[in-house]
Every structure is written in C-alpha cells, then in structure tokens.
Amino acid sequence: xxxxxxxxxxxxxxxxxxxxxxxxxxxxxxxxxxxxxxxxxxxxxxxxxxxxxxxxxxxxxxxxxxxxxxxxxxxxxxxxxxxxxxxxxxxxxxxxxxxxxxxxxxxxxxxxxxxxxxxxxxxxxxxxxxxxxxxxxxxxxxxxxxxxxxxxxxxxxxxxxxxxxxxxxxxxxxxxxxxxxxxxxxxxxxxxxxxxxxxxxxxxxxxxxxxxxxxxxxxxxxxxxxxxxxxxxxxxxxxxxxxxxxxxxxxxx
Numbered sequence: 001x002x003x004x005x006x007x008x009x010x011x012x013x014x015x016x017x018x019x020x021x022x023x024x025x026x027x028x029x030x031x032x033x034x035x036x037x038x039x040x041x042x043x044x045x046x047x048x049x050x051x052x053x054x055x056x057x058x059x060x061x062x063x064x065x066x067x068x069x070x071x072x073x074x075x076x077x078x079x080x081x082x083x084x085x086x087x088x089x090x091x092x093x094x095x096x097x098x099x100x101x102x103x104x105x106x107x108x109x110x111x112x113x114x115x116x117x118x119x120x121x122x123x124x125x126x127x128x129x130x131x132x133x134x135x136x137x138x139x140x141x142x143x144x145x146x147x148x149x150x151x152x153x154x155x156x157x158x159x160x161x162x163x164x165x166x167x168x169x170x171x172x173x174x175x176x177x178x179x180x181x182x183x184x185x186x187x188x189x190x191x192x193x194x195x196x197x198x199x200x201x202x203x204x205x206x207x208x209x210x211x212x213x214x215x216x217x218x219x220x221x222x223x224x225x226x227x228x229x230x231x232x233x234x235x236x237x238x239x240x241x242x243x244x245x246x247x248x249x250x251x252x253x
Contacts, residue, residue, distance in 0.1 A: 044200055
C-alpha cells in the first residue's frame with residue numbers, strides 16, 4: 001500500500017489520529033473500519049469474480065466505497081496495518097458450523113498483530129464480532145462493547161475463539177498461529193463464491209454495525225437491531241433491495 005492509498009483508506013474510515021503503531025492506534029483503526037466498511041457478498045450474486053489482488057480490492061472497497069467478505073476485508077486491513085508500521089501476519093481459521101464441527105482450513109482469514117511482546121487477533125471480516133483486537137492469552141476473558149470473548153487452546157495446532165451467550169459460550173472459529181500468504185486462501189475464496197454448499201452463495205447480504213446496534217440487508221428483509229430491540233421489515237423486490245442498499249449503505253451496483 002502506498003501513501004496515497006493509505007490517505008484514501010484513512011479518509012474512508014474517518015481516522016484522524018496519529019498513525020503511530022501502538023495498542024490505541026490498532027484499536028481505533030479496527031473499530032473505525034468496522035463502523036464504516038460493510039460486510040457484504042454482493043459481487044458473488046452479480047457474477048463478479050473476487051480475486052485476492054490488493055490493488056483490485058482497494059479499487060472496489062476504498063475507491064468504490066463498497067464492502068466485502070473476510071478475504072477482501074482482512075487482506076486490505078492487513079495492508080493498512082503494514083503501511084502503518086505494525087508487525088502482522090495473515091492466519092487461517094476454521095469457522096464453527098453450529099453442530100460441533102468446523103469448516104476446512106482457509107475457510108476464514110484473520111490477522112495476528114505482534115506488539116510489545118504480545119500477540120493480538122485482529123479481524124474486520126467476521127460480521128458480528130469483537131470491535132477491539134483480542135489479546136492472544138489462553139483463558140483470559142475479554143470484555144468488548146460487542147460482547148465477552150475468550151481465546152482457549154483447542155489442540156496442539158489451534159486456538160479457539162468463543163463468545164459468551166447468556167449462560168454458555170458459543171464457538172466462533174479455530175485459528176492457528178502459522179503465518180500464511182494470500183495465495184493459500186485462493187481455493188477457499190473460489191469455493192465460497194461458487195459452491196452451493198457455501199452460505200455466501202445462498203443469500204445476498206450487506207451488514208454494518210453502528211454504536212449499540214447493527215443494520216443488515218438481505219434479499220428478503222431489512223433488519224435493524226438496537227440493543228435488545230430488533231425491527232425487521234420484508235424486502236419485496238430487487239428494486240426495493242437496490243434502493244435500500246443505496247439509502248442505508250451508500251452502495252450502487
């Protein structure tokens with residue numbers, strides 16, 4: 001990422017601070033990214049191929065004021081962190097299926113940031129997730145404005161992120177500490193764009209958090225959550241979907 005791209009990126013997310021590597025900068029960058037750049041899979045549903053090329057992703061997400069899914073968002077965010085002087089690496093994660101299982105390797109892309117002798121899990125591409133990076137320290141409960149999280153050892157190769165849900169914890173994903181290159185994610189990136197087994201091919205989605213809530217548009221509904229209150233209204237046509245996409249997210253396909 002060059003200087004001009006970094007300036008555009010920071011403008012897109014409204015960052016006005018000093019871009020000096022440190023915990024406060026990392027926290028602010030991640031939070032602002034999440035608040036300004038939607039999680040969305042719209043290219044998949046209009047037949048536009050997603051390639052893990054940083055310049056192409058920059059043109060889409062930053063210049064084009066779009067969003068993306070994990071491979072796009074975390075790859076770009078990692079580029080910004082590297083430009084800012086953070087020590088980072090991409091890691092592979094396996095998303096919990098909800099039935100006790102997990103997806104394949106490279107099912108999800110996340111970032112590890114090394115700083116001041118500690119390592120942090122940073123992720124701007126997992127939908128409703130933590131706003132702040134998570135310290136990688138097994139068993140430590142971490143309170144975030146989006147919930148309570150804990151990272152635990154899963155096996156010899158993987159750690160697991162869990163989110164507290166009332167009286168239990170819900171598995172989020174497994175991840176390893178091994179650094180990966182972008183091309184290693186290309187196969188699963190294609191899978192999630194093309195396979196009928198991928199949840200990304202089943203439904204259009206555009207979602208963005210705001211302070212205290214989240215707004216989510218799918219092919220058949222608009223859902224706005226504020227605290228414990230959720231208002232859901234049906235979306236009855238493609239014309240209405242496109243109108244809401246522009247009105248609520250500023251996206252025109």
